[in-house]
Amino acid sequence: MAEISFRNVRKSYGELEVVHGVSAEVADGEFVVIVGPSGCGKSTLLRMVAGLETITGGEISIGDRVVNLLEPKDRDIAMVFQNYALYPHMSVYDNMAYGLRIRGLARSDIDARVRRAAEILELGGFLERKPRELSGGQRQRVAMGRAIVREPAAFLFDEPLSNLDAKLRVQMRAELQALHRRLGTTSLFVTHDQVEAMTLAHRMIVMNAGRAEQIGSPLDVYANPATTFVAGFIGSPPMNLIPSERGGRPVLLGVRPEHLEPCAESEAMMTVDIDLLEPLGSDTLVYGHLAGGRDGTRVAVRLHESVDARTGHLAVRYDPAKAHFFDPQGGQRIVS
Amino acid sequence: MVENRPWLTFLSHSVLMLGVLAVAFPLYVTFIASTHTLEAIMQAPMPLVPGDQLVENFTQVLTAGSTKGSKAAGATMLVNSLVMALAIPLGKITISVISAFAIVYFRFPLRMFFFWMIFVTLMLPVEVRIIPTFKVIADLGMLNTYAGLTVPLIASATATFLFRQFFMTVPDELAEAARVDGAGPLRFFWDVLLPLSKTTMAALFVIQFIYGWNQYLWPLLITTDESMYTTVIGIKRMIVGGDAANEWNLIMATAILAMLPPALVVMLMQKWFVKGLVETEK
Numbered sequence: 231m232a233e234i235s236f237r238n239v240r241k242s243y244g245e246l247e248v249v250h251g252v253s254a255e256v257a258d259g260e261f262v263v264i265v266g267p268s269g270c271g272k273s274t275l276l277r278m279v280a281g282l283e284t285i286t287g288g289e290i291s292i293g294d295r296v297v298n299l300l301e302p303k304d305r306d307i308a309m310v311f312q313n314y315a316l317y318p319h320m321s322v323y324d325n326m327a328y329g330l331r332i333r334g335l336a337r338s339d340i341d342a343r344v345r346r347a348a349e350i351l352e353l354g355g356f357l358e359r360k361p362r363e364l365s366g367g368q369r370q371r372v373a374m375g376r377a378i379v380r381e382p383a384a385f386l387f388d389e390p391l392s393n394l395d396a397k398l399r400v401q402m403r404a405e406l407q408a409l410h411r412r413l414g415t416t417s418l419f420v421t422h423d424q425v426e427a428m429t430l431a432h433r434m435i436v437m438n439a440g441r442a443e444q445i446g447s448p449l450d451v452y453a454n455p456a457t458t459f460v461a462g463f464i465g466s467p468p469m470n471l472i473p474s475e476r477g478g479r480p481v482l483l484g485v486r487p488e489h490l491e492p493c494a495e496s497e498a499m500m501t502v503d504i505d506l507l508e509p510l511g512s513d514t515l516v517y518g519h520l521a522g523g524r525d526g527t528r529v530a531v532r533l534h535e536s537v538d539a540r541t542g543h544l545a546v547r548y549d550p551a552k553a554h555f556f557d558p559q560g561g562q563r564i565v566s
Numbered sequence: 567m568v569e570n571r572p573w574l575t576f577l578s579h580s581v582l583m584l585g586v587l588a589v590a591f592p593l594y595v596t597f598i599a600s601t602h603t604l605e606a607i608m609q610a611p612m613p614l615v616p617g618d619q620l621v622e623n624f625t626q627v628l629t630a631g632s633t634k635g636s637k638a639a640g641a642t643m644l645v646n647s648l649v650m651a652l653a654i655p656l657g658k659i660t661i662s663v664i665s666a667f668a669i670v671y672f673r674f675p676l677r678m679f680f681f682w683m684i685f686v687t688l689m690l691p692v693e694v695r696i697i698p699t700f701k702v703i704a705d706l707g708m709l710n711t712y713a714g715l716t717v718p719l720i721a722s723a724t725a726t727f728l729f730r731q732f733f734m735t736v737p738d739e740l741a742e743a744a745r746v747d748g749a750g751p752l753r754f755f756w757d758v759l760l761p762l763s764k765t766t767m768a769a770l771f772v773i774q775f776i777y778g779w780n781q782y783l784w785p786l787l788i789t790t791d792e793s794m795y796t797t798v799i800g801i802k803r804m805i806v807g808g809d810a811a812n813e814w815n816l817i818m819a820t821a822i823l824a825m826l827p828p829a830l831v832v833m834l835m836q837k838w839f840v841k842g843l844v845e846t847e848k
């Protein structure tokens with residue numbers, strides 16, 4: 231068990247800097263998700279914690295040790311890879327036991343740990359199988375088992391659910407949460423999937439182009455995005471960003487699709503020309519653009535009732551308390 | 567695909583059978599010749615059914631060699647061939663797998679230069695460098711030794727290249743997982759890479775065993791002592807002059823002996839061969 235802290239961490243490949251000084255704290259036992267689009271530096275950040283990438287600048291510490299110059303094996307971490315990285319020629323049992331054998335643990339101790347992990351992950355019946363004889367979900371569990379048996383100070387997950395199909399991903403997400411509740415080990419989890427980030431994280435670090443744009447609990451990030459990037463990245467469909475004016479200054483007005491509600495024409499705050507409807511059963515997504523000269527800004531609305539598409543227009547209003555304002559230049563939130 | 571064209575089937579089978587005959591007939595003649603006395607096979611036409619001299623001929627060849635030409639015993643020559651045909655693939659595999667490991671998994675100065683140096687030697691077969699190689703081996707006093715027979719043939723760009731290509735297909739995450747698990751480079755090499763390379767090694771072993779067994783020019787040059795002859799050389803050395811002067815029955819028996827081990831290796835290793843092609847354990 232340990233906390234992880236990043237102090238102004240940088241990474242460059244030659245001239246090219248890909249992580250521009252990230253500072254963050256992960257508390258002991260916390261589950262923190264690093265989320266961002268591909269190429270934002272999130273995996274690089276995780277691999278620097280693991281010791282698979284050198285740290286160009288700043289400091290990373292795990293527990294009370296600065297680990298910048300430590301080998302991966304000395305950092306007391308375990309990592310789960312996107313493609314599982316199981317040893318293909320070893321049985322499930324040996325895959326989990328390998329790291330412990332290298333550490334020179336007693337045979338009985340190894341056996342106890344592996345059997346306990348297998349029991350937690352319901353892999354008991356597969357211990358003698360080879361990875362190729364397992365399904366994707368089972369392989370994923372073996373990869374986690376390999377991490378669990380180490381009893382490390384922290385788990386590092388590098389997009390571990392990306393290779394699974396949609397249904398399995400939902401299931402494994404729930405299992406991951408249950409696992410974390412049971413073990414309470416500090417976890418860093420990298421993903422590009424905002425749903426994974428929202429559902430798994432105690433706190434999330436939203437990254438964009440090598441910077442941490444916002445760090446906070448999922449609901450806080452969702453409710454109060456710090457920048458237009460975060461507003462657009464978290465939430466599906468993303469927050470509507472509408473060029474507007476406030477106190478004589480140009481601003482970007484941000485409203486979540488679910489905060490736009492249909493109303494009578496007379497009290498409409500804006501009118502949407504409907505382009506496309508996506509009925510999802512529980513609710514309907516309306517995609518369109520703003521009518522009335524506001525140069526066709528695209529808008530999405532989430533409706534809880536079905537809508538008559540033949541009208542072609544939708545009059546909507548919103549609660550001003552739920553509106554956000556951003557600086558159109560830097561994209562920073564304007565705190566009112 | 568369902569195909570029902572009897573004539574096409576007949577035609578294709580005929581062509582195949584003709585092909586088999588063309589390959590098999592000389593082998594058959596070799597075998598027949600090894601079962602007769604010299605007088606019997608010197609008649610024209612030569613008999614085409616097995617004679618009664620099989621045991622006598624093979625015993626003579628294995629224990630004493632021919633009475634004219636080389637007198638090296640077949641058993642000794644088979645042992646020499648076996649040593650050569652085992653040492654070459656084992657040496658090649660050992661050296662290539664290590665050098666490929668270095669080239670793929672380590673960053674060192676002039677890495678690509680060394681890779682290309684190895685690669686370029688692919689273009690230099692033994693025959694091209696045979697005079698300088700002979701000189702080196704002779705000066706080192708390695709004529710008529712097993713070391714002289716095998717060492718110059720062990721360095722192999724082909725095998726290094728093959729292992730390199732294979733290692734490049736092994737996902738990087740495997741090496742990283744091993745690092746996180748605490749395995750150093752040599753541990754990773756021994757515990758992960760080598761087991762994964764098993765099928766590649768088996769394929770290489772078969773190819774190189776036959777390559778080593780069939781070596782002709784090199785052993786012909788550096789062995790002058792009958793006790794160091796390999797089987798293939800032995801056959802050549804048994805042929806001394808005109809047609810009638812040779813004991814063809816014994817020569818043919820030696821030829822059969824020379825053909826058996828490579829055929830055996832291919833048959834026994836075939837399972838591995840196919841496994842290597844069908845299974846992708848990555």
